Amino acid sequence: MELYINMALLTMLAAVTVAIIVQRDLFSVVILSGIYSFLMASVLIVLDAVDVAMTEASVGAGISTVVLIGTLYLTGQKRELNYHRSIAVPLFVSLGTGAMLIWGTWGLPAFGIQDAPVHTHIAPTFLLESIPETGVPNVVTTVLADYRSFDTFGETTVIFTAGLGVMLLLGGSRRKKKKGETKS
Amino acid sequence: MKLDLILRVTTKAILPFILLFALYVHFHGDYGPGGGFQAGVIAAGMVILYSIVFGVEAAQRVISQRLVATMVPLGVLIYGATGVISFLYGANYLDYGVLGHDSKHGHHLGILLVESGVIITVAGTMTAIFYAFVQRGR
Structure with a gap:
């Protein structure tokens, strides 16, 4: 199904x-x-x-x-816009990237098998010990906000920086100031 | 800008449920899927839907630009302050175990505080980006 x-x-x-x-x-x-x-x-x-x-x-x-x-x-x-450029370079780049990605998948373990490296390294520790240690049933939340809270702090700062950048670039009253300058 | 009556009435009817769902995703993050980031985006989506249907002026009367601009750094500060509180109790930075009367309670409280920081920053940033785009178009 x-x-x-x-x-x-x-x-x-x-x-x-x-x-x-x-x-x-x-x-x-x-x-x-x-x-x-x-x-x-x-x-x-x-x-x-x-x-x-x-x-x-x-x-x-x-x-x-x-x-x-x-x-x-x-x-x-x-x-x-209609650019009259040759498509040879973009075609080569996209086909090359695609071919490399497909080649890379050959080195991956089979989809969904239990003993893949990602499931044997630290994931069992999280699954077995996070609930007795923190009492939070959702392991994803525990990993994100507790064991990896420094990472999440960094991510929150990234969002803060992104918002700051957009507000500085698009917000503010630059147009009004320009009008005032031309009048004076 | 007069829009369809059905659209306006339906939007008004579903707005509280969108906000309720955002709060559910936030406070239920310990038990189900989701957390601060998803909840913040859903809450910002509510503001965006309201401003699309009723105009940005109406939305900014409820959630002003000043409030949104305050939320963006406030969330990061709440997150950072949680770590400083652990410091003051003599533990490592962002070690939640010392926040409550026992370790499990502390972890619950710490995750909730940190996620509150995330929801405030994310909701503020998403709304601020939308406001900045709309403001530019005038």
Whole structure:
């Protein structure tokens, strides 16, 4: 059953990707990338990563779509510009990257097996000891906010810095000052 | 900007549930999927939905730009202060065990405090980015 759901979702992902490449209207591309994020969230739910699926659905399909539509409105750009350049270099780069990624998957352990290195290193310690030690039933939360709280502190600072940067670049009253300068 | 009546009424009806869901994801993070980051994004999504349907002025009357700009650093400060409190109790930075009357209670409290910092910063930042984009368009 899970196999068929995965096949259907991945086929739709591929179809949406092709549509994004073919499409020239930027508004359609933004909406299609929102659909892509939503399909990706469904794939992550099938993979039992509900936290990541929630983030993908709210950030990828929700907020970035809104921000991208805002960008289109601000720039007034409705269609992709037609560059008359050769496609040889981009084609080589994307095919090369794809080939390297596929080559890299050959070195990975088989999907979902129990004795993969990632499941034998420190994960058993977390799974066995986190609940007696902290009393928090959700191991993901314990790892993120307790054992790895320095990392999460860093991530929060990254979000803070991102917000600060956007506010400095886009916010503020630069336009009004410029008007005042020309008047005086 | 007059929008569809059905859209306005439906938006008004689901707004409290979106906020409730954000708070559920936040406070239930110890037991179920989600946590501060996801909850913050959902809360910011509520503000964005409200401003899309009713206009940014209406949204900024409820959640002002000043408040949003305060939330962005406030969350990081709450997170950092939790670590300093552990310091004051004589433990390592961000060691929650000493915060409560026993170790388990301390870990619960510490995770909740830290996640509160995350939800405040994330909700503030996402709303601030949206406000900045909208402000620029005028």
